[in-house]
Amino acid sequence: MAKAPILTPQAEDFPRWYQDAVAKAELADNGPVRGTMVIRPYGWAIWERMQAEVDERIKATGTQNAYFPVLIPESYIEREKAHVEGFSHEFWTVTHGGGKELEEPVVVRPTSETVFGIYMAKWVQSYRDLPLLLNQWANVMRWELRPRLFLRTSEFLWQEGHTAHATEADAAAFAARVLHDVYEDFMVDVLAIPVLTGRKTSRERFPGATNTMTLEAMMRDGKALQMGTSHELGRNFAEAFDIRYLDDNGDQQLCWTTSWGVSTRMVGGLIMTHGDDRGLRLPPRVAPVQVVVLVVRDEQGAGERARLIVEELRAAGVRAELDARVDTSFGRRAVDWELKGVPVRLEVGPRDLANMSLTLVRRDHEGKDTIPLDGVGSRVADLLDDIQASLLHEARLRRDGGTAEVTSLDDAVEAARTGFARIPWSAVGDEGEDRLAEHGVTVRCLQRADGGLPAADDEPDLVAVVARAY
Amino acid sequence: MAKAPILTPQAEDFPRWYQDAVAKAELADNGPVRGTMVIRPYGWAIWERMQAEVDERIKATGTQNAYFPVLIPESYIEREKAHVEGFSHEFWTVTHGGGKELEEPVVVRPTSETVFGIYMAKWVQSYRDLPLLLNQWANVMRWELRPRLFLRTSEFLWQEGHTAHATEADAAAFAARVLHDVYEDFMVDVLAIPVLTGRKTSRERFPGATNTMTLEAMMRDGKALQMGTSHELGRNFAEAFDIRYLDDNGDQQLCWTTSWGVSTRMVGGLIMTHGDDRGLRLPPRVAPVQVVVLVVRDEQGAGERARLIVEELRAAGVRAELDARVDTSFGRRAVDWELKGVPVRLEVGPRDLANMSLTLVRRDHEGKDTIPLDGVGSRVADLLDDIQASLLHEARLRRDGGTAEVTSLDDAVEAARTGFARIPWSAVGDEGEDRLAEHGVTVRCLQRADGGLPAADDEPDLVAVVARAY
Numbered sequence: 010m011a012k013a014p015i016l017t018p019q020a021e022d023f024p025r026w027y028q029d030a031v032a033k034a035e036l037a038d039n040g041p042v043r044g045t046m047v048i049r050p051y052g053w054a055i056w057e058r059m060q061a062e063v064d065e066r067i068k069a070t071g072t073q074n075a076y077f078p079v080l081i082p083e084s085y086i087e088r089e090k091a092h093v094e095g096f097s098h099e100f101w102t103v104t105h106g107g108g109k110e111l112e113e114p115v116v117v118r119p120t121s122e123t124v125f126g127i128y129m130a131k132w133v134q135s136y137r138d139l140p141l142l143l144n145q146w147a148n149v150m151r152w153e154l155r156p157r158l159f160l161r162t163s164e165f166l167w168q169e170g171h172t173a174h175a176t177e178a179d180a181a182a183f184a185a186r187v188l189h190d191v192y193e194d195f196m197v198d199v200l201a202i203p204v205l206t207g208r209k210t211s212r213e214r215f216p217g218a219t220n221t222m223t224l225e226a227m228m229r230d231g232k233a234l235q236m237g238t239s240h241e242l243g244r245n246f247a248e249a250f251d252i253r254y255l256d257d258n259g260d261q262q263l264c265w266t267t268s269w270g271v272s273t274r275m276v277g278g279l280i281m282t283h284g285d286d287r288g289l290r291l292p293p294r295v296a297p298v299q300v301v302v303l304v305v306r307d308e309q310g311a312g313e314r315a316r317l318i319v320e321e322l323r324a325a326g327v328r329a330e331l332d333a334r335v336d337t338s339f340g341r342r343a344v345d346w347e348l349k350g351v352p353v354r355l356e357v358g359p360r361d362l363a364n365m366s367l368t369l370v371r372r373d374h375e376g377k378d379t380i381p382l383d384g385v386g387s388r389v390a391d392l393l394d395d396i397q398a399s400l401l402h403e404a405r406l407r408r409d410g411g412t413a414e415v416t417s418l419d420d421a422v423e424a425a426r427t428g429f430a431r432i433p434w435s436a437v438g439d440e441g442e443d444r445l446a447e448h449g450v451t452v453r454c455l456q457r458a459d460g461g462l463p464a465a466d467d468e469p470d471l472v473a474v475v476a477r478a479y
Numbered sequence: 480m481a482k483a484p485i486l487t488p489q490a491e492d493f494p495r496w497y498q499d500a501v502a503k504a505e506l507a508d509n510g511p512v513r514g515t516m517v518i519r520p521y522g523w524a525i526w527e528r529m530q531a532e533v534d535e536r537i538k539a540t541g542t543q544n545a546y547f548p549v550l551i552p553e554s555y556i557e558r559e560k561a562h563v564e565g566f567s568h569e570f571w572t573v574t575h576g577g578g579k580e581l582e583e584p585v586v587v588r589p590t591s592e593t594v595f596g597i598y599m600a601k602w603v604q605s606y607r608d609l610p611l612l613l614n615q616w617a618n619v620m621r622w623e624l625r626p627r628l629f630l631r632t633s634e635f636l637w638q639e640g641h642t643a644h645a646t647e648a649d650a651a652a653f654a655a656r657v658l659h660d661v662y663e664d665f666m667v668d669v670l671a672i673p674v675l676t677g678r679k680t681s682r683e684r685f686p687g688a689t690n691t692m693t694l695e696a697m698m699r700d701g702k703a704l705q706m707g708t709s710h711e712l713g714r715n716f717a718e719a720f721d722i723r724y725l726d727d728n729g730d731q732q733l734c735w736t737t738s739w740g741v742s743t744r745m746v747g748g749l750i751m752t753h754g755d756d757r758g759l760r761l762p763p764r765v766a767p768v769q770v771v772v773l774v775v776r777d778e779q780g781a782g783e784r785a786r787l788i789v790e791e792l793r794a795a796g797v798r799a800e801l802d803a804r805v806d807t808s809f810g811r812r813a814v815d816w817e818l819k820g821v822p823v824r825l826e827v828g829p830r831d832l833a834n835m836s837l838t839l840v841r842r843d844h845e846g847k848d849t850i851p852l853d854g855v856g857s858r859v860a861d862l863l864d865d866i867q868a869s870l871l872h873e874a875r876l877r878r879d880g881g882t883a884e885v886t887s888l889d890d891a892v893e894a895a896r897t898g899f900a901r902i903p904w905s906a907v908g909d910e911g912e913d914r915l916a917e918h919g920v921t922v923r924c925l926q927r928a929d930g931g932l933p934a935a936d937d938e939p940d941l942v943a944v945v946a947r948a949y
Contacts (some may be wrong), residue, residue, distance in 0.1 A: 024655070040548035041555065042585050047598055050543035050613070057544065074523050078515035078634055079549070079587070079618055080571070082554065085511065098578055101550070105572040106513070106633075107622030115512050117549070117573065117587075128508065128517055148549055148618065152577030163576075166550055403819070479733065 015344065018286050023230040030280055033348045037158045040139070044156030044163030048273070051349060052159075054297035055276055056166065060146065062199045062295070063168060063271060068189040070183075071331040072142040072170060079148065085123040092122065095216020096396055099151040101163070105479040111197065112293040122217065122268055125171040126250030133264060135255040135464040140183065159277035160234070160479050167272035173252055173264040180265035181220075181241055185462060187269045188222045188239040198374040200275065201292035202226045202282045203399035203408050204236055205468040205474055207454025208463050212442060215268075219243035222462060225474065228281035231428040233415040233453045233476040234279050241267035250432050261405070273440050277479075282404050289350025292374050292400050299328040300389055301351045303342060305358030307335050315357040318367070318385055325386035338419050347372065352396045353389060373399055412474075418444055421475050425450040434471035449477050485814065488756050493700040499630070500750055503818045504759050507628045514626030518743070521819060522629075523747055524767035526636065530616065532669045532765070533638060533741060536661040540653075542612040542640060543571060544936025547594050550585040555593040562592065565686020569621040571633070587620040592687065592712070592738055595641040595865050596720030603734060605725040606645050610653065614640040628728040629747035630704070630949050637742035643722055643734040650735035651690075651711055655932060657739045658692045658709040666706055670676070670745065671871035672752045673698045673763035673878050674706055675939055675944055682912060689713035692932060695923040695944065697878040698751035701898040703946040706748050730798065731871045741947075747874030747949075752874050759820025760842050762870050763863040770799040770859055771821045773812060775828030777805050785827040788855055795856035796864065822866045823859060833943035845867055882944075891945050895920040904941035920945050 015026040015033060031037055036052030039045070048056065064074075080103060087093045101117040104110060118124070125143065133141055135427035146168045153163045170187060174180040188206055196202045207222040218240040225233050244263045246252070252264040283290040293299045300322055304315045312333055332342055346354055356368040367385070369378045373396050380388060411428030413419050418441055424430035425448070434455055437445070442452055452473045455463050463471055485503060501507055506522030509515075518526065557563045571587040574580060588594070595613065603611055640657060644650040658676055666672045679691040679809060688710040695703050714733045716722070722734040737739075753760040763769045769793055772837045774785045781805050792799035797801040802812055816824055826838040837855070839848045843866050850858060881898030887890050888911055892901035895918070904925055907915070907916045912922055922943045925933050933941055 038601075040550075041552055041597065042548055042550040042592065045548035045550060047548065047594075048546040050545050053546055056546075073520035074527065075520050076518040076526075076636065077508035078508075078512055078517065079620070080512040080634070082511055099573070100578070104574045105570070105584075107624075108568055108570070116577075126513065127511065130507075134852055150549070154577075164550070166546065166555050203633075217553060261895040305596050473796050 014286065015348065016286060016288060019229060021045065023070070026279075026284075027281060030284050030288055030348070031158050034350065036280075039158070040164070042163070044153040046158055046162045046164065052276060053402055055279070055291070055295060057272055058295050058297060059199075059275060060168075063191065063195055064146070066195055067144050067168065067170065070142065070186060070191065072144045072172070074145060075143050076123050076145050076147070077118075077128070079118055081121070081124050082113055082115050082117050082420045084113060085127065086116065088123065089217045089246055091245070092217035096120070096151070102128050118147070119151045120268075120270075121145070121147070121149075121169055122171065122266075123250070126246045126252060126266075128370065129171070129173050129264070129266070130250050130252045133173055133252055133254050136257055139173060139175045139264065139334070140179060141173040142170075142183075143172065144168055157277075159273055159280075161331055162273070163293060164176075165274065167270045169270040170268060172267045173247070174266070174312050175254060175256070175262070175264065175328060177243075177265050182265050184220075184222060184239045184241050184267040187267075188224065188462075192224050192239070192269075192271060193418040195223060196275075198292045199284075199292065200279055201294075201397060201404060202236070202278060202377065202472070203401065203405040205454060205456065205460070205464065207474065208466070209238075209454060210442060210452050210473075212439075213452065215243050217242060219245065223454050226278055226282060226477070227411055227429060227476070228278070229284070229407070230281070231411050231426075231476070232258045232477040233399045233429065234274070234281065235453070235478065236275055237271035238314040240267060242266045242268060249373040267283075283400055284350070284361070288348035290400065291352060293352045293397050295351070296328045296352055298349070298351050299393055300355060301330050301346050301356060302355045303333050303346070304333045305337070305339050305356050306337055307333065309359040309362055311357050311359055311362055314362055314382075318355065318357065318434065321386040322389060325390050327386070327390055352393060354391075355385070371396060373403075410459045422448045422450055423446065425476050429476045430455070431472050431474055431475055433471045434466075437473045437475070445475055450475050451478055453478060484756065485818065486756060486758060486826055489699060496754075496756070497747075497751060499626050500731060500754050500758055500818070504820065506746070506750075509628070512633070512635070514623040516628055516632045516634065520901050521767065522746060525749070525761070525765060526743055528767060529669075529680065530638075533661065533665055534616075536642065536665055537614050537638065538682065539571075540612065540656060542627050543612045543883075544615060544870075545613050546615050546617070547591050547598070551588050551591070551594050552583055552585050554583060555597065556586065558593065559687045559716055561715070562687035566590070568622070571620045571622065576733060576824045578625065585794055587593055588617070589619055590738075590740075591615070591617070591619075591639055592641065592716050592736075593720070596716045596722060597734075599641070599643050599734070599736070600720050600722045603643055603722055606727055609643060609645045609724055609734065610649060611643040612653075613642065613884050614638055619718065627747075629743055632743070634935045635742045637740045639740040640738060642737045643717070644736070645724060645726070645732070645734065647713075647735050650737050650824045654690070654692060654711050654737040654739065657737075658932075662694050662709070662739075662741060664706045666696070666745075667871065669762070669764045669859035670752075671867060671873040671874060672748060673708065673871065675924060675926065675930070676932065677926040678936070679708075680912060680922050680936060680943075683922065684907075685710045687712060687715050689715065693924050695946075696748055696752060697881055697899060697946070698748070698949070699754070699877070699894075700751070700880050701946070703899065703948040704744070704751065705948065707739070707756070708747055710737060712736040739743060753870055754820070758818035760870065761820035761822060763822045763867050766820070766822055767798065768800045768819070768821050769797050769863055770823040770825060772799060772801050772825045772827060773809070773816070774801075774803045774805055775809050775826055777803065779829040779832055781827050781829055784832055788825065788827065791856040792859060795860050797856070797860055818824070821861060822878070825859075841866060843873075891915065892918045892920055895946050899923070899944055899946045901942050901944055904943045907943045907945070915945055919947050921948055923948060929937060
């Protein structure tokens with residue numbers, strides 16, 4: 010008789026699989042206040058690696074980190090009309106401080122365009138102060154009706170970039186640069202998640218933006234996840250907050266601003282892109298533990314040998330961890346490391362040592378290999394590169410295989426039951442978006458035929474990528 | 480006629496000097512909501528370096544990072560009586576979410592013992608799960624009557640460690656280890672701030688703690704700043720939140736917990752320990768920019784030479800920055816870098832180049848040196864070590880010189896007008912603390928005669944360090 014699976018199989022109930030995987034890998038727990046989340050150490054370690062990689066790329070654009078207050082007066086948010094309309098129903102509102110009612114209610118930031126706007130207006134004087142490139146790592150809060158760990162939580166963690174530029178072209182180029190050089194590069198290269206980049210339709214735009222660009226990934230159930238966005242805000246916020254500069258003719262000009270962000274939601278995307286029925290499968294570049302060295306039984310020096318292997322791996326730049334908890338059954342420990350998605354497991358037992366070898370198990374493949382003890386450091390480092398590439402390749406094949414080229418809305422809806430559909434934008438339009446919405450399907454993004462970013466919604470020959478989405 | 484000073488001189492008005500220094504070095508601004516703060520890029524860069532150094536030391540203790548929600552139900556905080564009494568008048572309270580009144584008001588965390596407690600109770604089952612060592616980097620909020628940038632803000636950023644242990648001895652040892660190996664080591668070694676470590680008197684204890692240990696530093700005006708604290712919480716929170724474990728006899732036992740934190744307040748301490756009338760003076764280990772290379776005039780290849788020097792410095796592991804803004808006057812730029820406290824300034828001009836030399840200015844000394852171009856990388860790296868040591872030495876001399884040994888409360892009050900006083904604890908006691916308080920003086924900590932940590936308030940021969948404090 011087969012053992013009961015540890016996780017609900019994906020094919021049986023994908024949302025329940027996700028919930029099980031998050032719980033069993035000890036990534037996160039529900040918080041006490043509606044929709045909030047406790048990120049446990051293993052989940053945090055993944056986020057910490059994501060932060061480091063994204064932060065490095067952000068800094069490479071010349072952007073500087075800063076920190077703005079978590080509480081924003083409601084009156085600030087009301088200054089930009091579309092913005093407040095988009096966010097007011099999601100506010101968490103502080104009405105009391107120090108035991109007294111506040112003179113004006115303040116909200117926990119749902120996003121910080123408004124408060125950055127106030128200070129940009131103060132700091133920008135002349136064209137020499139531009140571009141002003143700022144970013145912050147912060148928590149934000151939005152009311153959520155159907156919270157789900159990492160994917161949709163009332164409090165989430167993110168970075169939000171806010172920049173001001175002298176010209177529309179410079180703002181547009183910068184927003185696109187972040188999309189590609191920061192986000193796409195990170196997602197593809199580190200998370201091994203193939204993403205589509207494109208332009209949102211006007212109804213899917215960020216409230217207050219003139220253009221929202223997005224990165225969309227296909228999850229294993231065929232649904233789309235918006236992994237990040239980069240917005241051109243035109244002069245909307247510059248007008249609302251009076252962000253002006255003196256140009257080189259001595260004339261006052263309004264700035265052009267952008268904003269862009271990625272969040273802890275990416276952890277959910279990572280799980281749902283690579284995870285299988287045995288749990289997470291982490292790409293080595295984002296894995297907090299890349300290799301676990303398991304002592305099968307501490308006999309004939311296996312424990313000591315395992316410690317030496319961990320040292321050798323660390324010296325080779327590998328994030329390796331020792332598991333010498335021989336009082337817990339080997340099977341139980343092996344299953345735990347599989348749930349956590351550690352890319353490589355090395356098993357060290359007395360039998361292997363007698364042969365001067367050890368057992369290697371790749372998380373991304375079936376089966377075990379026996380490898381010689383000698384040169385394990387460099388062998389494993391190479392293997393990690395293989396696994397990184399292989400996970401990306403697999404995800405790309407699944408995404409491409411799950412994407413249908415269609416020409417009618419009916420076919421698009423049908424295709425979106427299991428994956429993505431690509432359909433001429435001319436066959437959709439505003440009315441088509443209404444019809445798709447009736448089936449829970451949305452336009453994820455508009456692309457040029459070659460996958461490039463459109464300069465406008467009404468460019469000829471655009472393709473709409475449609476799907477159900479998280 | 481002498482030029483008007485850029486900053487209010489310290490001797491004239493120290494608080495105003497501090498305010499000027501923070502503004503002119505572009506560290507922070509007041510936020511829109513009462514007592515909140517905008518941390519500007521240069522201030523953030525200092526905090527980011529502090530975080531990296533503290534985080535590394537925290538991880539070396541085996542502690543893991545996690546993240547808990549920013550909102551905590553009031554009912555949680557009410558579970559520990561002393562705790563709620565200590566914090567309830569400082570709450571910022573959220574009453575509405577998604578446009579509706581919440582069923583129960585929730586507070587923006589003033590500290591997170593309570594919510595960590597709930598989850599520790601869930602995660603700890605047996606003695607094998609102990610010690611449980613957790614930390615988070617987070618924002619917290621406390622109502623402040625007299626806010627001051629970095630030193631006392633209603634929102635501040637910090638790390639808060641929360642640990643659970645099987646025995647009182649283990650908890651006590653861990654709290655002391657954090658005090659010394661994480662905090663003291665960081666403050667002395669990186670911030671170049673000599674700190675006194677000691678035990679708080681019962682009235683100065685953290686609400687809910689059985690023992691609060693503190694790190695106290697002397698600012699340049701002779702006042703004390705509490706730079707960080709580490710608390711033994713006894714079984715108070717374990718009882719309130721039912722944090723229990725099964726011992727190896729199979730009996731249920733209550734855990735012993737600790738908590739400990741340092742915050743953005745340390746940025747204020749850094750400024751007030753080392754800063755002078757020309758602005759900040761940053762110890763090289765915490766300086767975001769260790770060396771600025773200034774192009775005096777871009778003639779005869781000075782600009783190109785300066786770029787090469789920056790490259791050479793970076794290759795030698797020095798955080799170097801180029802200032803080639805020759806359209807701004809040299810004097811103005813030099814003053815700006817002094818305000819920002821950059822440890823070393825290298826000036827590259829055509830005249831220096833003709834002699835194959837450049838001009839070196841140490842921020843911690845008066846005067847200029849001419850040094851040869853050759854080998855500038857290794858010379859400057861050595862110099863940075865010198866400056867680091869010299870700033871610590873200087874601060875230690877000032878602290879020691881500003882500390883009086885006294886035996887009466889009157890003398891203690893007198894000494895506290897300009898610095899610290901050391902007085903036998905037997906000459907103070909609870910009543911003495913009342914009398915000191917009438918003069919705005921508090922017992923900063925209790926120490927053994929040799930500077931060691933007392934095990935209790937009533938140990939014989941303790942010394943009380945008293946001072947006015949921020």
